[in-house]
Structure formats: C-alpha cells, structure tokens
Amino acid sequence: xxxxxxxxxxxxxxxxxxxxxxxxxxxxxxxxxxxxxxxxxxxxxxxxxxxxxxxxxxxxxxxxxxxxxxxxxxxxxxxxxxxxxxxxxxxxxxxxxxxxxxxxxxxxxxxxxxxxxxxxxxxxxxxxxxxxxxxxxxxxxxxxxxxxxxxxxxxxxxxxxxxxxxxxxxxxxxxxxxxxxxxxxxxxxxxxxxxxxxxxxxxxxxxxxxxxxxxxxxxxxxxxxxxxxxxxxxxxxxxxxxxxxxxxxxxxxxxxxxxxxxxxxxxxxxxxxxxxxxxxxxxxxxxxxxxxxxxxxxxxxxxxxxxxxxxxxxxxxx
Numbered sequence: 001x002x003x004x005x006x007x008x009x010x011x012x013x014x015x016x017x018x019x020x021x022x023x024x025x026x027x028x029x030x031x032x033x034x035x036x037x038x039x040x041x042x043x044x045x046x047x048x049x050x051x052x053x054x055x056x057x058x059x060x061x062x063x064x065x066x067x068x069x070x071x072x073x074x075x076x077x078x079x080x081x082x083x084x085x086x087x088x089x090x091x092x093x094x095x096x097x098x099x100x101x102x103x104x105x106x107x108x109x110x111x112x113x114x115x116x117x118x119x120x121x122x123x124x125x126x127x128x129x130x131x132x133x134x135x136x137x138x139x140x141x142x143x144x145x146x147x148x149x150x151x152x153x154x155x156x157x158x159x160x161x162x163x164x165x166x167x168x169x170x171x172x173x174x175x176x177x178x179x180x181x182x183x184x185x186x187x188x189x190x191x192x193x194x195x196x197x198x199x200x201x202x203x204x205x206x207x208x209x210x211x212x213x214x215x216x217x218x219x220x221x222x223x224x225x226x227x228x229x230x231x232x233x234x235x236x237x238x239x240x241x242x243x244x245x246x247x248x249x250x251x252x253x254x255x256x257x258x259x260x261x262x263x264x265x266x267x268x269x270x271x272x273x274x275x276x277x278x279x280x281x282x283x284x285x286x287x288x289x290x291x292x293x294x295x296x297x298x299x300x301x302x303x304x305x306x307x308x309x310x311x312x313x314x315x316x317x318x
Contacts (some may be wrong), residue, residue: 002067004158005029005052005088009061012047012214021047022032023214024061029190031066031157034180036205036222037194040312044214045194046086049160052192065158065313082151082159088164089150092136096127096146099135103150114153121149140167148176152183159183161193165200173197177204202226202304212312222304229310230302232276236284239293241267243275250287254279 001054005028009301012022027036039045046125051055051063054070054077063070090099097118104114122128125145130138138146144167151159152258159180165173181204183189195201203207210217218225238247244267251260251271258273271280277299284294 001030003028004031004066005192006064007052008063010048010051010058010063011060012044012056013059018113020044020059020060020214022051025211025214025216026114027209027216027219028234029192031190032184032188033190033207034099034184034193034205036201036208037192037211038198038201038308039211039217042213043211045211046162047214048211049083049162049192049194053081053083053202054161078096079304080156080158080266082152082153082156084147084159084161084164086162090135090143090146092134094135095132096135098137099146100150100232106152107152111201117153118149121147121152121179123169123195125149125175134152141169144168145172145176148179153191155183155187155189157187159187159189159191161191161195163195164193165195165197173200180204185311196307198305199303208304210308210311217311225307226302226304227313228307230304230306231272231310233300233302233306234271234276234280234299235263235265235296235300236269236271236280237267237271237295237297239267239295243292246290246292247287250292251283254283 007025007027010022010025011020013020025048036047036288037045040248047056052065052070057071065077070081087105091102101111102117106238119128122131125148127142127145130142136142147251148164164176168176180191182240193201193205205222207221208225209219209221236247243261247269248260248262251258251269256274258271258276261270264271284297288294
C-alpha cells in the first residue's frame with residue numbers, strides 16, 4: 001500500500017542558517033493513521049509540515065504524499081491536503097462565509113458542491129449565526145474553529161493539524177476532537193497532528209513522531225513511549241506537612257541518587273528515578289525511624305508527557 005506520507009532522508013536548511021531546520025528525517029505514515037508530531041520550539045515541526053503540504057521544497061531528500069510530490073507543478077496534491085495553520089490565513093475584512101468561499105475556490109472546489117458541507121460544519125462548530133460577521137470581529141476561538149472548517153472543505157484525504165486546539169476552551173477542544181475522529185471514521189482521513197498539549201496527542205494519536213533539533217528521536221505508540229521513557233514516579237505525602245523538607249532531605253540522600261522535588265500539591269514529594277519503586281520502601285522506613293510519619297504513597301502511571309521530557313529535556317520551551 002502506498003504510504004499517505006513518506007519522507008526519505010528529508011533535509012531542509014534555510015539560507016544563513018548554520019544548522020539544518022530538518023535533518024535526515026525518514027518515516028512513513030499509512031493511510032488512515034492519526035499521527036502525533038511532538039517537539040520543543042525550534043525542533044523543525046513547522047518546517048516539516050510546510051514541506052509535506054508543498055509550501056516549501058526540501059534542500060535534499062524527498063517527501064511524497066500518496067506517492068506524489070506535494071510541490072509538483074500541477075498543484076493537484078497540494079489541493080488534496082487540508083491544513084490548520086498556527087495563524088489563520090484569512091482576510092480579516094471579509095465576512096466569515098466569504099473567506100470560506102475563497103478557500104473553496106483556491107482548492108478548486110465548486111461552491112454549490114460544498115455549500116451543504118459548509119452549512120453542516122458551521123452548525124457543528126456553533127458558527128452558523130456568525131457567517132455574515134467580518135472575520136476580525138470573531139473571537140480567537142471562533143476564528144480557530146473557522147480555520148478547522150476551512151481545512152475540512154472537500155474532505156481532503158490528508159489533514160495537517162498545526163495546533164488545532166490553540167485558543168479553544170475545554171469544550172471547544174473536545175468538539176474538535178470529536179469531529180476529527182468522525183471524519184476519520186467516515187472517510188479514512190489521514191492526520192498529522194502537532195500540539196503543545198501533550199495529553200491531546202496522547203489521547204488522539206495512534207503513533208507519535210518525536211523530533212528535536214530537526215532530527216527524528218522516536219516514532220512509536222504513545223503507551224510504548226510512556227513505558228520505555230516515562231520512568232517510575234511516586235508521590236509521597238508526610239503525615240505532617242511541616243515534615244516535607246525533612247522528607248526531601250532523607251530521600252535526596254539516596255544512593256544512587258533519585259530525582260526528588262516538591263510536588264504540585266502542598267506537602268507532597270515527587271520521587272522518580274532508576275529502580276525507584278524497589279528502593280523507596282527502605283527509604284521511607286529510614287524516614288519513619290527519624291520521626292517522619294508517612295501519610296500516603298501513590299505510584300503514578302508514566303505518561304507521554306513524562307517520556308517527552310525525558311527524550312527532549314525539561315529545559316526546552318514548548
């Protein structure tokens with residue numbers, strides 16, 4: 001079966017840059033897959049998306065969408081790709097509906113053929129009463145939903161979702177997730193989904209591409225990444241919150257060292273590290289011998305976010 005997206009030793013270096021924005025990336029996405037794309041700011045995610053949708057061409061290597069060059073001269077492949085950009089490509093002085101008309105024309109779609117789909121999507125996203133408003137008068141969340149509708153015009157076989165939930169509240173995010181999953185169920189749409197909400201990727205994607213400094217770090221299922229790289233985590237609560245510092249000191253003297261930090265909840269200590277689960281009982285026994293009562297110990301299942309921080313480093317922004 002021809003992959004929906006196939007990258008082979010893909011390289012992109014912009015003029016004046018000392019390093020590649022994308023460096024020797026190779027991967028394949030099968031038709032119908034929902035793939036997450038994670039990486040810190042500057043990792044090359046947006047550049048990769050631009051090459052996949054044909055907005056920029058590789059310096060070296062190749063990328064194909066359903067077996068064809070997305071930057072080909074006919075533009076046929078490009079018109080079959082729906083893109084949700086980080087910033088909306090709208091004419092802010094046009095009404096919302098006219099922006100959708102323009103998008104349909106750009107994609108080579110006849111308005112009368114997509115008008116029913118547009119009406120259905122506007123209703124689904126709660127924008128059916130906003131079509132006559134100038135786009136600049138819409139809220140940030142409304143413009144984000146309008147972007148998603150724009151990307152879905154004509155049911156493209158490939159969707160590139162660059163922060164599709166940015167600016168949306170919890171209800172709006174769930175609404176977007178539901179509609180995208182319904183689209184995949186009905187049409188077998190392939191999706192490449194990038195987000196700063198790691199939990200969003202973990203929840204919605206079958207596999208995850210992790211990139212850093214333009215290079216592929218890992219490409220695997222979210223649960224596999226969490227189990228391999230998430231590490232073991234325990235939350236320890238002393239009986240008396242005032243004993244938190246003393247507990248930190250005891251756990252911090254473990255050899256080999258464990259990573260010990262104050263937890264998000266007051267009076268809670270977070271412990272992680274190699275062999276933590278096997279070593280923690282003896283450490284807590286030592287703490288109790290020093291008069292530090294232990295109120296509760298909770299072992300947390302590692303998450304994709306834990307794995308992501310291990311893979312790219314907690315010091316990155318994004």
